[in-house]
Amino acid sequence: MPTPTHTRSHRPAADGVEIRLPWWAVALPAVAFAALLLMILSPGQAQAATTGDPALGQLIERTLQLLSR
Numbered sequence: 001m002p003t004p005t006h007t008r009s010h011r012p013a014a015d016g017v018e019i020r021l022p023w024w025a026v027a028l029p030a031v032a033f034a035a036l037l038l039m040i041l042s043p044g045q046a047q048a049a050t051t052g053d054p055a056l057g058q059l060i061e062r063t064l065q066l067l068s069r
Contacts, residue, residue, distance in 0.1 A: 040067065 039060060 040064070
């Protein structure tokens with residue numbers, strides 16, 4: 001008894017599905033990454049900018065200490 005063969009279709013698997021992101025879905029993570037990168041590369045300037053709020057300065061200082069280990 002012969003087994004039936006399955007024919008493959010020549011259509012693309014995605015069927016034209018397109019995913020579109022809003023502009024802020026790309027921009028916000030990029031801005032956050034850039035801000036963190038600047039804090040890591042120039043910790044003196046980041047701490048000097050936060051002298052008005054000691055809690056934020058301590059948080060940045062502690063984060064930099066943890067990252068430098």
